[in-house]
Amino acid sequence: MRYLIKNGRVVDPANNIDSVMDLLITDGKIAEAGKDIKAPADVIIDASGKIVAPGLVDMHTHLREPGREDKETVRTGTIAALCGGYTSIACMPNTEPAIDNVKMVKTLKDIIKKDALTNVFIIGAITEERRGIKIADIRGMKEEGVSAFSDDGSSVDDERVLLEALKTAKKEGTIIIEHCEDIKISANGVINEGFMSTKMGLRGIPKRAEYERVKRDIELAKKASARIHIAHVSCKESVEAIRKAKQEGVGVTAETCPHYFALTEECCATYDTNTKMNPPLRTKEDAEAIKEALKDGTIDVIATDHAPHTDSEKDVEFDFAPFGVIGLETALSITAMELVEKGILSWKDLIIKMSLAPARILNIDRGDLKKGKAADIAIIDPSGAYVYEKEKIRSKSKNSPFIGWPLKVKVSEIFVSGELVMKEGAVISGS
Amino acid sequence: MEKKLVWTKKDLLGLEYLSAEEIEFILYTAEGFKEVTTRQIKKVPALRGKTVMNLFYEPSTRTRTSFELAAKRLSADVINISVEASSVKKGETLIDTGRNMEALKIDVLVVRHSSSGAPNILARAVGSSIVNAGDGWHEHPTQALLDMFTLKSKLGRIEGLNVSIIGDIAHSRVARSNIWGLTKLGAKVTVCAPRMLIPVGIEKMGVKATDDLNEALEGADAINVLRMQFERDAAVAFPSKMEYFRQYGITTERLKKCKPDIVVMHPGPINRGIEMSSEVADGPNSVILEQVTNGIAVRMAALYLVSHAKKAS
DSSP, rough: HHHHEEEEEEEEGGGGGEEEEEEEEEETTTEEEEEEOOOOSSEEEEEETTEEEEEEEEEEEEEOOOTOOOTTHHHHHHHHHTTTTTTEEOOSSSSSSOOOSSSHHHHHHHHHHHHOOOOEEEOOBBBBOOOOSOOOOHHHHHTTTTEEOOOTTSSOOOHHHHHHHHHHHTTTTOOOOEOOOOHHHTTTTTTTTHHHHHHHHOOOEEEEEHHHHHHHHHHHHHHTTTEEEEOOOOOOHHHHHHHHHTTTTTTEEEOOHHHHHOOGGGGGOOOOGGEEEEEOOOHHHHHHHHHHHHHSSSSSOOOOOBOOOHHHHHHHOOSSSSSSSTTTTTTHHHHIIIIITSSSSSHHHHIIIIIHHHHHTOSSSSSSOOOSSSSOOEETTTTTTTOOGGGGGGGSSOOOTTTTOEEEEEEEEEEEEEEEEEEETOTTTTO | OOOOOOOHHHHSSSSSHHHHHHHHHHHHHHHHHHHHTTSSSSSOOOOTOEEEEEEEESSSSSSHHHHHHHHHTTTTTEEEEEHHHHHHHHHHHHHHHHHHHTTTOEEEEEEEESSSTTHHHHHHHOOSEEEEEEEETBBHHHHHHHHHHHHHHSSSTTTTOOOESSSSOOOOHHHHHHHHHHHHHHHHEEEEEEEEEEETTTTGTTOOEEEEHHHHTTOEEEEEEEEOOOOTHHHOOOOOOOHHHHHBBBBBHHTTTTTTTTTEEEOOOOBBBBBOOOHHHHHHBBOOHHHHHHHHHHHHHHHHHHOOOOOOO
């Protein structure tokens, strides 16, 4: 099929393009980008007033399959991803059982081949059963196509184990993604430690639990001369540690999530368990520091940490609810509203943070609309106002803190490897 | 003094969520019910035909009894249910239980729960009125109301009083509710505890925090002494009961340096010889048993008002 996308604002930071032009797709690849393309096409899409960008790349998704298909599956998770503008997602290995060996990677690859509507890249566990004790078969999993390694959900507590993992990852040409949390400090906390935890009578999670671990992990990466990626940065002190490390030339990259700049701990006031996540929502000062870090490049990536949990798991006492919120369907809109509309990032910056940078960190050939590249494209309507309602959520789980928010950015068309999989805001059935 | 206010709240979840006027109105309503409790026939038909359920996820004798008496003196039908929090985790969820109670047409659910915010979550899920009888470390609004009621009946006012709350502030719902209520009515509140038992950011609730008992006692019109729970979290901060009593225990010697008519309160049950000496507990400044008596009138007022809440216009 040949598709011609007409008159869209093409935002393609990999090639330093941000202007109104046409885009031709043939045989699954970008064939041409330019003004007034006259080539014949099977389908012509008018993208006037819309943004045409490389499809978004989420480097932090929990798809829950295998094991917790009641929360999410590869199918439902990738449908949610499409609705949010994503053409590639990387799924975390904390499934049941964990993705910690070659056999599990193969099992997951089979499911992905059968059910995924987007590209799905696999993140393998650093240690067996994610227990932080014995290093998993990083080399074997890497050969099987795993893109990065993480025990996400837990930090690798034993620094000798993490150091060894960093060295192995370096040797194998891959990276370690660390969930930074010292559980001796976070203990049984459920929200940020501070005025809100005091007022609400809930156990607090001190920021120290995060930033002390960030500092330790940076030191270990330095020692191993390896790259490390810090997952879900939520507080000012972590930002400062990462900024300093970058200045010193340490191979560190970092991500945050939309909730850490769009929301604060005040949102927990009603004991709504959809505001319970780990790390927890922090203060306004932290949210401001996160925005500053996105602006100055300290934080490279905006990821979702899409963490589906069922209503029956979340509709309980705040103490008993699991940590985590979904985010695939809202990340783009929230980021556009909170950062682009407010002048903190440009659309080009947004596409870097949500597509190009994560693709480069994961070393996957995406996020780039150069001629000959796989045609993963999102056509985005920046003035498609709607209310994000629970009934319309496509993810299998509905645990979003943004339910009821008026959102302004809607994804209208998506191409994955040159195939139109979403049209006029609807996922094409049978794709 | 005649007070008029249209009560619009179906639930009593905490004093944080009430205005000064609403708090005063509950205290005013309680005064009327206090008179009822002194009659030969201690019963009025105010809640006749209504059903009140005490749903207790945490063991409690005195609070449950007080609520039960309050409901009975208003002629409500009362049911008591105790639930083991551990079995709840495996079985029915809090919200499902609440919805079942609503289906049984229970008018008021009085809820005690070990998890902070449980009554807030329940109040959103069900139409029955929810009265918080203590949730985690969050709030215990009727306890604070009865403390304020007692204080007002002793000293004639709340506004301008210096009130010190002494003990494990970090893990105390009684402290939080008292702080909200007292500060809203214009009292000056000091909280006093060993440093580790003063939670982060408590000053933002409008109080002064100190670990020096002398500072808390000096100039105080009233003290509210909290129960030290050495079997729980307090143990981490203060391992020895004797040492606690030596540093923070309220004794006759210490009271001698205070205002002579200082009011000594305690939410009970008292640990004699830990947070206060027996002489103080039974002494002339103590109003501990009056608090217990006043608890019924205050809880009658709370049950009555939430049952008669008008929809906010």
